[in-house]
Amino acid sequence: MATRVSYPVEVKKKAIEMRLDGIPVKEVMDQLNIRNKTQVETWMRWYRSGQWNRLEQPVGKQYSYGKGPEYTSELEKVQAENRFLKQQLDLPKKVRGNAKEVSPKAVVEWVESVRGEVSVTQACAWIGLSRSTYYRWKDAHENPCKDHMVVEKIRELCSQHKFRYGYRKITALLRMERKINHKRVQRIMQREGLQCRVKVKKRKPTGQPAYIAEHLLKRQFEADAPMQKLVTDITYLPFGGKTLYLSSILDLFNGEIVAYSISDKQDTGFVLDTLGQLPALPGTILHSDQGSVYTSQAYQEAVKGKGITMSMSRKGTPADNAPIESFHSTLKSETFYLEGLTCTTTAIVEQTVRNYITYYNSIRIQTKLNNQSPVHFRQLAA
Template sequence: MGTRVSYPYEVKMKAIEMRLAGVPVRKVMETLNIRNKTQVETWMRWYRNGEIHRFEQPVGKQYTFGKGPEYESEQSRLEKENRYLKQQIEVFKKVRRIGEEVVGQVAVDLIDSYKGKVTIQTICAHLGVPRSTYYRWKKLSTDEKSKTALEQKIGDLCKSNKFRYGYRKITALLRKDRLVNHKVVQRVMQKYNWQCRVKVKKRKATGQPYHVAENLMNREFTATQPLQKLVTDITYLPFGGKQLYLSSILDVFNSEIVAYSIGDCQDTTFVLDTLSQIDNLPEGCILHSDQGSVYTSYTYQRAVKAKGITMSMSRKGTPADNAPIESFHATLKSETFYLDGLTRTTTAIVEQTVREYITYYNNTRIQIKLNNQSPIHYRQLVG
């Protein structure tokens, strides 16, 4: 049987101090030459339970359960308990820096742990903290616990409702049990990212358009000669293996598609390619579009002016201001992809379908407003 080792009181208190400071058990054992880690764990248990008197008991000495060592007199017992208290507070001072840099919550916890054993005034005196300061920290501690409980309740409500509610509805639920300000609830939800996730808030674009033109067209979709009034727009072609876009320019005079481009990116280069396909325009030609960023960009506006075109733009959120091109794009999809059930096909077939339809639309498809003529045939007859 191995020899039992007795460690001095100072070694035990140093081990406690190191563990409270976060030093690993293995490091404590190496530094203080302690054989068994369970020994350190036992000392920590005694310390947390307030059984510091056991640090000085002889090896193998056992006291009656719940009682400490016997004392010669009551005065002796009080003096020894007072010394233990001072020693424990010293450990707190070293580890937690209590004293001049005292941490309120730590002091409150320490004083509360000795309530009923030692007076608050005595403990405060050992800590070097006025009793009034303890009560102030105690009140702050209570307020902090109340704040933490409120945050926990808000979090539980947000999670139980699967983040479907905003701060107003969460406030309404909280007010069934307590009085709470909606601004407090909003701040907590923002702090922990518990906001409503059903509708993402839309934010305005940070950049400003280079040029927004007046609505010169003003829904007057009639013209006395070809290329006098043009309308343009972009539409989605979500029928192939990847997202495609169609940029078209329509002549209001005979509803003819005078230029178009198919691409997989709706940037300025895309609409410039469509614009470059029209030439020999009459003086005073008007080109109407919406207020999309590609049309209001500096590059596009410069190209429009270079061709001698006057720009016109729809009002925001008013598709009817650009009805002719909107109608053409809807007709194209209705009479091809939707009619033939081509909701999912190859990219090549999408491009082929669009090109063939525009050829058919310009040359063959008759329109009542054109005296039952196709756009190109009507232009030829009038010209």
């Protein structure tokens, strides 16, 4: 085991003075007969942090971290405090604050001005900034054209590919030449307006949202009399030459479809046609989802005109309208999927739906109706 060497305080102070004068570490070691360069670096670190007392501690003695330096005299303590206060007063006001408020240029310039007195870690701690952020700002400060070159390269690639690529593909192309983070590429593309322009989502309004009703039905899907509680919804019919839509209204008393419409447009007029098939029904609850066709001013006025009270599902909760959802699923399963009519003509799609609803209401028995059809069950109840 190597013998530890204890250097006099005078040697340590001399080494610090020589380093401050710009003398290389190697020359300092040769002149003062110092074995290891880390010794000189350690003394310089103590000097920068104001820990002069550590120069006098014996070899192997551990310094109590967090208790502060132990000064050998009152004068040394006052000098250290004055030095600390001077550095704090020299800190520009524009540098103080969190990382979102400070000026990167001001931070870099100030830290560089005090590096001869304190370490970067301590300087960053005073202004509440991480070392990694400081070095990132310093790199940007010393290489101002570096980010500009990246922006121009991204702009060139986006233009070359006619804005067909998003930030992931642009990052992949950049990585063929340099190392770059995909988040940086994404930020630059968003800031410069260079995002992918393929398949931009276009939404055509199908109604003007005017009124959203409370959830009055509350999943109570039983009714004591016909036309007491009704549920309605729209489903897609993508089985013909063009997509059709089915709007239907179901009576919760017996599960009968009391009104329906088929159209190639999902607009307010479509659901108004279905609603128009109902008579005036004072006190009846009609439940739907929060689709724009149901919240539109025209539909709300038509519902009130028939004396009907509107109820709507909670947003993103299709189970609140489970009976009509179940009917639409059953219709498709027992016709188009069962008979393989997934690619046919528009006329056949319409006729298939009309035939099934007639069959569903008048012939198809249901267990919950004591194995009777909806129409038969209603007739017996009357």
